[in-house]
Amino acid sequence: MARKNLLYAQSGGVTPVINASAAALIETARAHRSDLGRVYAARDGILGVLQERLVDTRQLKKRDLEHLTQTPGGVFGSCRYKLKSLEESAREYQRLIDVFKAHDIGYFFYNGGNDSADTALKISEMARQQSVDLQCIAVPKTIDNDLAVTDNCPGFGSVAKYVAVSVMEASLDVMSMASSSTKVFILEVMGRHAGWIAAAGGLAAREKGGSAANYPVSRSALRSEALPGSRQAVGRDEWVLLDCRLRGGADRGGWVSGRIRR
Numbered sequence: 624m625a626r627k628n629l630l631y632a633q634s635g636g637v638t639p640v641i642n643a644s645a646a647a648l649i650e651t652a653r654a655h656r657s658d659l660g661r662v663y664a665a666r667d668g669i670l671g672v673l674q675e676r677l678v679d680t681r682q683l684k685k686r687d688l689e690h691l692t693q694t695p696g697g698v699f700g701s702c703r704y705k706l707k708s709l710e711e712s713a714r715e716y717q718r719l720i721d722v723f724k725a726h727d728i729g730y731f732f733y734n735g736g737n738d739s740a741d742t743a744l745k746i747s748e749m750a751r752q753q754s755v756d757l758q759c760i761a762v763p764k765t766i767d768n769d770l771a772v773t774d775n776c777p778g779f780g781s782v783a784k785y786v787a788v789s790v791m792e793a794s795l796d797v798m799s800m801a802s803s804s805t806k807v808f809i810l811e812v813m814g815r816h817a818g819w820i821a822a823a824g825g826l827a828a829r830e831k832g833g834s835a836a837n838y839p840v841s842r843s844a845l846r847s848e849a850l851p852g853s854r855q856a857v858g859r860d861e862w863v864l865l866d867c868r869l870r871g872g873a874d875r876g877g878w879v880s881g882r883i884r885r
Contacts, residue, residue, distance in 0.1 A: 635739060649688060
């Protein structure tokens with residue numbers, strides 16, 4: 624039985640660890656040379672597959688892969704390009720199948736979030752309809768930490784640490800000036816409405832046993848006189864609020880985190 628080749632692609636916003644996933648996949652495939660063929664990588668995600676811009680990863684040495692695990696960004700390039708339904712994007716899905724056939728691809732790994740997993744599913748459905756021997760695997764990647772059956776998604780740990788450190792640094796600034804200046808500070812973060820990144824701000828708590836208090840609050844409340852200057856600070860759903868008026872005043876540096884109710 625002929626060995627099928629692998630194709631790997633990166634999708635969506637890159638994380639500090641997406642290249643580590645790529646390196647692990649390539650290394651694992653090389654460890655099973657008797658069963659697997661070449662490992663290709665697409666330039667700029669699914670767009671690279673559509674345009675047949677593929678890289679043969681055999682040119683990467685073992686040392687290159689070791690360095691890749693510590694390299695931020697997306698080494699093969701990523702994209703934000705969401706394919707529509709099989710009916711609406713039939714020509715693009717057919718183009719993908721044709722590229723897979725041309726390069727004898729039997730395994731397609733799409734490294735991304737929810738939309739990327741959905742794309743992998745649709746490609747597998749198209750392949751099944753045409754009796755094409757193709758396995759599509761979604762490799763989890765998102766800072767939002769909201770992928771189904773994924774406890775800790777690669778990428779979330781990095782941003783959780785970043786947000787926690789940022790909140791701690793901001794809280795020190797607020798505490799220093801709270802007696803005569805800023806008493807409330809709002810840090811807007813990403814998170815796709817999941818709340819995990821905002822909750823990570825709780826890691827900045829310096830009180831023993833401290834934890835985040837997540838609670839709903841309306842936009843009007845954030846724009847009221849109780850929170851002066853917050854109108855410009857609030858743009859999306861996820862936020863971390865530092866309020867030195869809570870938990871005993873400026874000397875305690877209290878904070879809460881939560882989500883804005885739309």
